[in-house]
Amino acid sequence: MIPYGDFLFFFIALGLLLPVILLGFFGKRNDILNTIVTFIMIMLIFKDPNKNLFNISILSYEMVSFILFVVFQIVLIKSYVKIVKTKNTSSIFYTVIFLSILPLAIVKIVQSSMFGFHSVQVNGLPIKSMIGFLGISYIMFKCIQILMEIRDKRIKEIKVFDVVRFLTFFPTISSGPIDRFKRFNKDETKGFTREKYLDLLQKAIHYIFMGFLYKYIIAYLINQKVILMINFDSASLFMKLIYMYAYSFYLFFDFAGYSLFAIAFSYIMGIETPPNFNQPFKSKNIKDFWNRWHMSLSFWFRDMVYMRFVFFVTKKKLIKDKLLISNIGFMLNFMIMGIWHGVEWFYIVYGLYHGVLFVAYGYYEQYRKKHPYKINAKVMDIIGIIITFHVVAFGFLIFSGKLF
Known part of the structure; x- marks a missing residue:
């Protein structure tokens, strides 16, 4: 299931978040409830695409890749926290950064047409479909940021549960925005009031409607009525310019729509994820x-x-x-x-x-x-x-x- 890719995703996510919203009306937040919602949504996002909605295969290639990647990154982070306390050398730091980036680098190389791996098949399936998962780069960005702040001694202690919640936070897992670990944890621990939550909920509703306008109306119309109608290779210079303008606006409205959805669902869960676009x-x-x-x-x-x-x-x-x-x-x-x-x-x-x-x-x-x-x-x-x-x-x- 692609996040924010169809109306079914919104119905399921909002349905699961109803208890979170009800608690928010009483000025309360339950981190365990947020975690349960995230777990269910992760299961649906990375389920086997050949299965029906609730006929979920936990051993889908994306799910296995996701779990292995998160576990690998957490082991790196926890190991580096211990190493920094006794030996904070540049060589160790660069080795840890290299190892953190390595899985994504492998995925990018395999999926690239430049190296020819994208056409390789295993058991009848393209190998590029068997490794990696949706949003792998955004999780890696978060991991690199944590490692660098450990290096700078801005982060001195790491709790595994906190890192897991940060890395697997479902609203932003596929397309960002890229949050920072300390900022995310601050939202998790700071005071929470009914007035604050109602303000976040009001903004979330506004962002959801704006997201639908951006992605499902404006971006859709630009794509259907302009981009797909122009054969760029045989088009005149004027039509190529039209394509360039249309593609630019399509990228903005499509991606900004995704970001607004991600921010909205973050707000519903009490997390003030930072904005991604500001009238570029x-x-x-x-x-x-x-x-x-x-x-x-x-x-x-x-x-x-x-x-x-x-x-x-x-x-x-x-x-x-x-x-x-x-x-x-x-x-x-x-x-x-x-x-x-x-x-x-x-x-x-x-x-x-x-x-x-x-x-x-x-x-x-x-x-x-x-x-x-x-x-x-x-x-x-x-x-x-x-x-x-x-x-x-x-x-x-x-x-x-x-x-x-």
Whole structure:
């Protein structure tokens, strides 16, 4: 069952959450009840697709992969907590990070058409269908963040049950937003009142209706009436531009709809999952765009890749030029982000494209400081929004794979 993929998912999830909602009306929250709901939903999400709704096979390939992956990550996290107390060396840290990423790397390579594994079959089934599971990368992001905060000694103790609840939290398991462990636990432990829950519930209802508008009406119509009607390879330049604009808006409304659903169900369970989008097509420049688009992913890469690279290179004095360090950091950051989407050329080019945009904008900012424009600020903002939208839309066209 694909999360938020059909109305049946909503009926089942909301039905299971009725006791949670009733408790919330009395200003109470039961973590065990939340855990039971998550367990049932996980069972349905990763059930054997060949089985009927309640004819669940717990030994489906996705379920086995999910369980093994979570157990593996928890063992890594618990082991590293113990190691850090006595020996916190860089070599051990990088080994643990490598091991944490390794399962996802294997899945991406096997599922990629570049290496030819995607066509391999075992017992009549494609091997790419037998490994990995929906949302594996989002769980890995959470694990990496925990390991890095253990390294920084911001997290000193880990309870297995807390990690399990964080990693398996069903509203965000398939498409984010990517929450942070300490923030999530803070919601679990802080005071809970009837007034607070009613406010969250009101927002949740609003987000669910907005999500239906975004995903099931706007995104659906764009896909059916525009994208699927254009044969990109034989289309004229004008129609290719129409496709580029349509695909850009489709990506936003489809993914933003998913995010709104995830946030809404998180709120119903008393967890204030952070937002993922903030009117990205109003961005005035490329940096502003990545502060508005898929924010939880963007901020994760900023904190876990870019900032760590800059800190490491600066601390080791490997490069003296701060701007050069920053530029290399941006290229590395977005190249990894591109590879995360998939080990395909167009994803990698998409990542490098945004890295180049960041570098170019950095030089533009330096030039603007020395040569300020005398045009009205509002006019410059409008020009910036138009230019940013078009360079971002072209990036989405690269992302679509239609140019390659």
